[in-house]
Amino acid sequence: xxxxxxxxxxxxxxxxxxxxxxxxxxxxxxxxxxxxxxxxxxxxxxxxxxxxxxxxxxxxxxxxxxxxxxxxxxxxxxxxxxxxxxxxxxxxxxxxxxxxxxxxxxxxxxxxxxxxxxxxxxxxxxxxxxxxxxxxxxxxxxxxxxxxxxxxxxxxxxxxxxxxxxxxx
Amino acid sequence: xxxxxxxxxxxxxxxxxxxxxxxxxxxxxxxxxxxxxxxxxxxxxxxxxxxxxxxxxxxxxxxxxxxxxxxxxxxxxxxxxxxxxxxxxxxxxxxxxxxxxxxxxxxxxxxxxxxxxxxxxxxxxxxxxxxxxxxxxxxxxxxxxxxxxxxxxxxxxxxxxxxxxxxxxxxxxxxxxxxxxxxxxxxxxxxxxxxxxxxxxxxxxxxxxxxxxxxxxxxxxxxxxxxxxxxxxxxxxxxxxxxxxxxxxxxxxxxxxxxxxxxxxxxxxxxxxxxxxxxxx
Numbered sequence: 001x002x003x004x005x006x007x008x009x010x011x012x013x014x015x016x017x018x019x020x021x022x023x024x025x026x027x028x029x030x031x032x033x034x035x036x037x038x039x040x041x042x043x044x045x046x047x048x049x050x051x052x053x054x055x056x057x058x059x060x061x062x063x064x065x066x067x068x069x070x071x072x073x074x075x076x077x078x079x080x081x082x083x084x085x086x087x088x089x090x091x092x093x094x095x096x097x098x099x100x101x102x103x104x105x106x107x108x109x110x111x112x113x114x115x116x117x118x119x120x121x122x123x124x125x126x127x128x129x130x131x132x133x134x135x136x137x138x139x140x141x142x143x144x145x146x147x148x149x150x151x152x153x154x155x156x157x158x159x160x161x162x163x164x165x166x167x168x169x
Numbered sequence: 170x171x172x173x174x175x176x177x178x179x180x181x182x183x184x185x186x187x188x189x190x191x192x193x194x195x196x197x198x199x200x201x202x203x204x205x206x207x208x209x210x211x212x213x214x215x216x217x218x219x220x221x222x223x224x225x226x227x228x229x230x231x232x233x234x235x236x237x238x239x240x241x242x243x244x245x246x247x248x249x250x251x252x253x254x255x256x257x258x259x260x261x262x263x264x265x266x267x268x269x270x271x272x273x274x275x276x277x278x279x280x281x282x283x284x285x286x287x288x289x290x291x292x293x294x295x296x297x298x299x300x301x302x303x304x305x306x307x308x309x310x311x312x313x314x315x316x317x318x319x320x321x322x323x324x325x326x327x328x329x330x331x332x333x334x335x336x337x338x339x340x341x342x343x344x345x346x347x348x349x350x351x352x353x354x355x356x357x358x359x360x361x362x363x364x365x366x367x368x369x370x371x372x373x374x375x376x377x378x379x380x381x382x383x384x385x386x387x388x389x390x391x392x393x394x395x396x397x398x399x400x401x402x403x404x405x406x407x408x409x410x411x412x413x414x415x416x417x418x419x420x421x422x423x424x425x426x427x428x429x430x431x432x433x434x435x436x437x438x439x440x441x442x443x444x445x446x447x448x449x450x
Contacts, residue, residue, distance in 0.1 A: 005177060022177035022220065023210075044170050046208055047355045049270060058248070058273045064207050065274070068177050069200070069222060115269065133354035134268025 007071040011036070012080030020067045027051045027062035030077060038078035038107050042136070049135030052108035052115075053077050059115035061134070078107035081114065090114050090152040097157070099148035101139035109135050113149040122153055172210035179222040183304060183331065186226050191306055191329050193219045199331060200224075201244055201279030204271050205288075229278070229333060232256075241335045243278025243301075250277060258297065258345035258363055259337055262289045265347065267355050278332040281317065284324040284386070287357035289349070291318055292387035296363050296379030299337040305330035318386035343367045346445030348438040349381070352425070358382050359426040360434040362390075362414065364442035366402070373402045378443070383420045383435055392416040393439060407443045414439035 004019040011034060018033055030036045030053070039062060042050030046064040053062045054076040082088035087095070090110050100106045109132060116123055116131035123131065128149045129142070137145060147157045180186045190197055198217040200206060201224075209215040223229060229244040232253065239256065250256055250263035251272060266272055266280075266289050280290045281301060294301075294314040301312050306329050317324050326332060349361035361381035367374045376397045378390035392413035400406045415432035422428045444450045 022175055023172040025171070025211075028171075044211070046204065046267075046271060049268070052270055055273075059270045060273050061270045064204055064271075066177075066200075066203065066207065068179070069203065069224065071179070112269070131269055134270045 005068055007068055009067070009070045009072075010074045012076055018067065022066065022068050024067045025063055026053070026055075026065040026067050026070055026075070029067040030062060030075070036077050036079050040104055040107060042104065042108075047134075047136065048105070049108040049112060049132075050105050052111040052135065054111060054115065057118070059112050076111075078110060081110065088114070090117070090149070093148040093152035094145070097144050097148040097151055099140065099145045105135060105137040105139075109137065109145055113145075113152060116149065117153050122155060123149070125150065170211040172207070173213060173216050175210075175217050176219040177222065178219065179225050181225045181227075183226050183228065183333070186221055186223060186331060187304065187306065187329070189219070189221045190331070193221070195328065197221060199282070201282075202246060202274040202276040203279075204267075204275040205279060205283040205285065223331070234339065237339050237341075238299075239337045239339060241277055241337065243332045243334055244276050245278075245335075247272035247275050247277070247280075255339075256337075257340070257343070258347060258365060259290070259293055261345065261347045262293045262361075262363060265289060265349050271355075277335050281335065282324060282326055282332050284318055284322045285357070286318070286321060286384060286386050287382040289358065289361060289381065292361065292379030292381040293347075293363050294335065294337065295387045295389060296365055296377040297337050297340060298377070299335065301326075301332045302334040302336070303327075303330040304333050309333075311336075321385040340365060340367075343375070344446040344448050346442035346450075348442040348445070350434050350438060356425075360420075360431050360438060362435060362438040362442040364439070364446040366443065366446040368402050368447060371401055371403075373397050373400050373406075373447070376443070376446075378414070378439060380414070380418070380435060380439075383415070383418045383431060385421065388418060390414050390416075390435075390439060393443075397443070402447045402449070404444070404449065407447060407449070408440055411436055411440035411443055 040050040042048035046061045051063040150157045196218040200220045200222040230242040232241045247263045247266045343365045346364045349358045363379040365377040378393045380388040393410045396410035414435040420431040
């Protein structure tokens, strides 16, 4: 039963031909076959959001998607957003605003944050908090994550205005 | 957690999907958004031998208004319902399902076919008096919401049938309210109550109330509806009617809520949902 099935998935702009068992989860195909280990497996029950990637431009949890469902579709992972030398504005904002401690939830948080700004360019704090309801962080208490997403949207946060005042003083 | 082995097909027509469904036997399952099915497969609670993925089947998407009713393709995802400007209660309830990532995948047809009494959309379809179109080897048929939900995760959709579309009356002029109680966004409702109210000159001309997770199926709170229909709408009449929200219910207890606590929640949430629907909040 269940021979492998050929699938063609575009990941971070590059087309990949994979032979996968139908039961292969997208997160495992990304991590184990393509070596893209930036996407994490957290709860493995579609609760924690550590495995969040973009499928055809919207955030989904890759632990609850089969690789065969992605045949002919486009995936973006954290590795596709920016590089160490050229961070995506959301990555830059997480760094600047200390939006992480252990970093386990961070790739998923960043992919969820980018997804929000794709839909709503200037979200309120409440909209940001609702948008990351599907991403759990056990370190930060979310405060700096919310600030980072707000900053990435180009909105001044309390922290950035304070920092600027201090520099000017 | 990894599902057991299964075969997979992604047919490109409804006829092919129906053929595959008929040919595959009892353990063949339809795959829509997969956000109820795949978690159950990972837990090996559901062990299908074959999945028939509906994502390439044409005609299962889109939303159109026809004769005072919305026709919603079965593969429409929750986020499309959430962001639609004219769907009222359906949009509101869809916006509370889990989180954005889940709403990008889960579908209205999949959710209704799954028939989980703790999920949001079944009670909304029941309260609105909607229906689904299903197609099987015997041809197309319409199943009214009142005949759809038979028992816990059991619907009257036959194993060889596919839900193709959902029909929801537009109910123009009705106010609506939706109140759900859960601990975290991803959790199912301990109890949820949806309310639709049509008022004229301060009098309740029509009211529909749906209850989520108060039984093995979604329910209509008929005692509340009877108490409020024809009555003047104000805080007192709403409170009195909402007291009857748990009448004739026998809710299942679980780790989150005892039956007594669920009955309490139903009364409180019903009062809030009616207040919201009547525009009095």
